[in-house]
Every structure is written in structure tokens, then in C-alpha cells.
Amino acid sequence: MNIVEASGLGKRYGGTWALRDCTLEVPAGHVTALVGPNGAGKTTLLNLAVGLAAPSAGRVTVLGGRPAGSPPALDGIAFVAQDTPLYKNLSVADMIYVTRQLNRRFDQAFAAARLAELGIPQKRKTRKLSGGQQAQVALTLALARRPRLLVLDEPVAMLDPIARHDFMASVQAAAAADGLSVLLSSHVLTELERVTSYLVLLARGQVRLAGEVRELLAEHGAGSLEQLALTYLRENVTEVAR
Amino acid sequence: MTALTRPAAPDAGAGLRPLPWQRMAGVIWRQHRFALTGVVVLLGVVAVLMWIAGTTIHQSYANALACGTSQSPTCQEKDLAFLGSYGFLSNGIILQTLPVLIGAFIGAPLLAREMETGTFRYAWTQGFGRWRWTLAKLVSLAVAVTVPAYLFSLVLDWYYQPYFATGNQGLGLIEYTQFFPGLFDLRGIAFAGWTLAAFATGALAGMLIRRVVPAIAATIAVYAGLAFAAGTFLREHYLTPLVTTSPSLPGSAWVLRQWWTKGGVTLGQSAVDQAFNSAWLKVNNPTQSGGGGGKYADYLRVVRYLGQHGYTQWTRYQPGSRFWPLQWIESGWLLALSVLLIAAAVWLVRRRAA
Numbered sequence: 122m123n124i125v126e127a128s129g130l131g132k133r134y135g136g137t138w139a140l141r142d143c144t145l146e147v148p149a150g151h152v153t154a155l156v157g158p159n160g161a162g163k164t165t166l167l168n169l170a171v172g173l174a175a176p177s178a179g180r181v182t183v184l185g186g187r188p189a190g191s192p193p194a195l196d197g198i199a200f201v202a203q204d205t206p207l208y209k210n211l212s213v214a215d216m217i218y219v220t221r222q223l224n225r226r227f228d229q230a231f232a233a234a235r236l237a238e239l240g241i242p243q244k245r246k247t248r249k250l251s252g253g254q255q256a257q258v259a260l261t262l263a264l265a266r267r268p269r270l271l272v273l274d275e276p277v278a279m280l281d282p283i284a285r286h287d288f289m290a291s292v293q294a295a296a297a298a299d300g301l302s303v304l305l306s307s308h309v310l311t312e313l314e315r316v317t318s319y320l321v322l323l324a325r326g327q328v329r330l331a332g333e334v335r336e337l338l339a340e341h342g343a344g345s346l347e348q349l350a351l352t353y354l355r356e357n358v359t360e361v362a363r
Numbered sequence: 364m365t366a367l368t369r370p371a372a373p374d375a376g377a378g379l380r381p382l383p384w385q386r387m388a389g390v391i392w393r394q395h396r397f398a399l400t401g402v403v404v405l406l407g408v409v410a411v412l413m414w415i416a417g418t419t420i421h422q423s424y425a426n427a428l429a430c431g432t433s434q435s436p437t438c439q440e441k442d443l444a445f446l447g448s449y450g451f452l453s454n455g456i457i458l459q460t461l462p463v464l465i466g467a468f469i470g471a472p473l474l475a476r477e478m479e480t481g482t483f484r485y486a487w488t489q490g491f492g493r494w495r496w497t498l499a500k501l502v503s504l505a506v507a508v509t510v511p512a513y514l515f516s517l518v519l520d521w522y523y524q525p526y527f528a529t530g531n532q533g534l535g536l537i538e539y540t541q542f543f544p545g546l547f548d549l550r551g552i553a554f555a556g557w558t559l560a561a562f563a564t565g566a567l568a569g570m571l572i573r574r575v576v577p578a579i580a581a582t583i584a585v586y587a588g589l590a591f592a593a594g595t596f597l598r599e600h601y602l603t604p605l606v607t608t609s610p611s612l613p614g615s616a617w618v619l620r621q622w623w624t625k626g627g628v629t630l631g632q633s634a635v636d637q638a639f640n641s642a643w644l645k646v647n648n649p650t651q652s653g654g655g656g657g658k659y660a661d662y663l664r665v666v667r668y669l670g671q672h673g674y675t676q677w678t679r680y681q682p683g684s685r686f687w688p689l690q691w692i693e694s695g696w697l698l699a700l701s702v703l704l705i706a707a708a709v710w711l712v713r714r715r716a717a
Contacts, residue, residue: 192492195490200485208482209480211393218389220489222386222390223486223490259485
């Protein structure tokens, strides 16, 4: 099963294509990293996949053929947006309540246990939490929905190195636990190295490279994900420049 | 991890039934409890103030009415005591800001804040679905502000009762009719209608502008324009006005326009003034004590005198009995407008490309 399938997918804002002619199949069971420089179209692709944006061209389905944004798609996907937006005037407990009400499945015990483990008090208003704690609350809410696909948009961009490490460790643990697939975007590669098993490289609104990390590394003779991404993006940029 | 702590999510792909609407009740309450409590407290405090002031007015009206048309000094004093509280009548216009305050501060931030802070990315990707989330929020909160507004306007109805009571016209105490632009929409069901319309305007403005403060400003501007247009141009045309040549209309009538004709020709203002002044001197001899009955009686004598001398006074008006029909018409189109505005906001959420 493919957790995300796009064919000829494009998104235009005004006269500019943020994403162009994107054909992609992301298999289930991986932590997939969507990598590329700023403005490559990562957020656009994720917004299309979770149904926040409608395609200008082509189509995108998730979880084995469900139209993105449709009720069955929303039911199986949990999305944590960039900067992990939470209602600032609500307490953590209220956020848990609201998320439980808005979803078919919600594992309250899991959420409570995870927050306790992280030392985040439920009575506290979300605006009084640190950036790292807010990200953890957003991740907890998403995981407690028991999704089959977890989508994270630039989850670590705003976090300090320790919070970054803890967050990615949480994601990895959740992905390893059972059949949860993860699709995350990032322009920071260092924290992804250990976690990622599938890579999609985006540049200038187009998919440049997609495949299992292990195979890609062997194929391109690269020692690390970072090296692979850098060489590939450089080559590609010169190619485009020519 | 074991299956106990992390059960595999069942595949619920096909034939999903939407989550029940009542799930939104608790969500709305947690998110908007302060705003809703604020509305109830604001209206409650103003209602108590109106009730305290209204008790005095009702009392002084009862005193004045007990005197009837007697001209004795005590009675004139009592009339004056009632008339003294008359400032409240024209100041009632201040209360007209309440619907727009509710609309601007509850309606406008509803979607604008989600857009401004990015929380729509959270709300619209939950299993409940974004257009159902929007519809549930807008309809529930519309009801939650309209019902207190209606209850509040019942207090206003009671407060203004003495001014519009029929007994007043005998006492010559009334100057405003219940159709006066600043009063018509405080009473009956129009107050609730305007509150609902202000809320719906705010909700749509918030979705279009996507920023809280500009959306509030836009709501106030649109509401002010709409309320002005309704009071000044629209309301008198809801039902075709009546035309009469009778010189004495009941005080409850809403006089729209008066003009004079002589021999089938409409007279200009200066010609009317001239005829009026000369007639006044003939009918109301200032050296005598007049026919009695005060200024209004003097005026009626002049009108009757002119009528006997080939002048005809025409009056276009809405009779007082049309107060409720006009209320229903106004509230009706406000309700229709609000439904359209809310539907437009939901439609925009549904098709919006992030």
C-alpha cells in the first residue's frame, strides 16, 4: 500500500507553480523525509496530502487510494503543522478534550501517560509552555489519534538541539512501535539521519529523487544522507542552470 | 510496545459515518466560554441598569397618567417629572452599539483568529471535517448571541413602554414615534435580528480578511452602513405608505412627508410659511388667551382654518399599527442575509486553498 500517491500533481499560487508535475509513490511502513531547500514545495506537497490545499493540476490520494482531505483520509491521518499551532487560551487538558471530541479514535490514557512522562502539566495553558513542550503536546495529540499516517511539517525547525533530539526520538519510537508511517518535511538533515528510511528530494517545485535511503546511498556512492542530498541538489542546480 | 498500549488502528476506510454534531458542543464551549460569558454579563449589566432607570420612569408615568388632562400645578409638575426622564429616549441610540459590538468581537475573530495564528491547520485536519466544524461553530454561536439579545430587547420593550403608550398622546407627551430610526431596532424582534446580522457579517469578514483587527473594523463599517441605510432609506418602503388629507393623525403614526396644495398645485416652502403665518395671527389672537389646549391645539386651529380657505394638507405616513409588520419584514430580511453570509463563510472554508 502507498501512503501517498501523486500523479501529475501541481499547485499554483497566482502565476507561480509552488509544485509542478509531481508524480510520486511513498510506500507504507517508512519514516519518509521530504527534503529540499526553502521554497522547494515541501509544505505545499504536505498541505495537498492532508487536504488543506486543493490541487491546481493532477491528483493526490493517501492511505491506499483515499482522496486527500476526504473524511476517510482525515480519519487516518494526523497532521502536525509547522510551528505546531495550538489554541493559546486553552490548557493542555482542554486541547486533549477538544482533539478527542473532534476524532473518531482517541487514546486518552496514552496521551495522559505520555505527557506525564514528559513532565508537561495538563493544567497549564499551552501559551505558557516552551517551544519544545508545545511541539511535544502537538505530537502527543497527533499520536493519540492512532493514525496510520503521521504527517509533520518542519517539526524541528523551531526547536533547540536538545528538544530536536527528543522530538525525533519520540517520532522514531512511535514509528517503530507498529505499522505507523511517518511523512515529515525538513530542511535540516542532521536529526533525520538515524530516523529516515525513505527519501523524497524536492527542488524548485519538482521531485528530483525518491527511494529507500539504503538503496539511494549505495546507488550514488554517498556516505550519508546529508552528503547525498547536498551533492544531488548541487548537481541538479547546475543542471537546471545550464 | 505491546498491543495493550498501542493497538493497531483498524481500517475504517469505506462507509464512514460522520461524527455526530453534538461533539462540537463541548469544543465550542471550551473555546468560547469567555466570549459567551462576556456577552451575557454585558447584556445583563445593561439590563439591570435599564430596569433600575425604567422603574422610575414607569412610576412617574403612572403619576402623570393619574392626573389625566388636568392642568393643576401638581399635575404639571408630575408631567414634567415624566418628561424629565425623556432624555433616556433619545439616548437609547447608544444601545444600538450593542449588536455591532457583539458581532464585531464575537463574530469577526471566529475564523480570523484561526487564520491569523495558523490553528486552522490543526482544526481543519481533524476527523470532524472542516466544513462541518465551521457550520457547527457558526450556527451554534449565532444562536448563542441571538437568544440573549432577544431576551435583552424584552427589557428594552418594557423600558420604553410608557413613551409609546396610547395614554401619552392625550397628554401630548410624545415627540418620537416607535418608528424613530434610533428606537425601531431596539425593540420588538429587530434587536435580535441586527445582532445576528452583525455576527454573520463578522464571521464572513473574518474569513475574507483573515486578520482579527481589520476584520473587526470592517464589521463595524459594514454594520454602520447597513443600519444607516435601513433606517434612512429602506424601512419606510417595506410597506407602501398611506396618504391622507386628514389634519390630525394619531401620534403613533410615522409621518414620512407632508406637503400643501391649493387648487391642485403643490406649494413651495415659502408660500406655505407665508400662508401659515398670516393664518396664525388671525386664528390665535395673542392678546386673548386663545382657545386653550396648548401649542398643538393652536397648530390644529391653523390647519383647520387653512383647510376652510382652499388649502389641502397631504401626509404620507405609516400607521402605528404597522409596527409589528415592519418588525417582521426587517427581521426577516436580516435573517435571510445572515443565513447567506454564514453559508458564504462555510463555502469559503470548504473550497479555500491553504
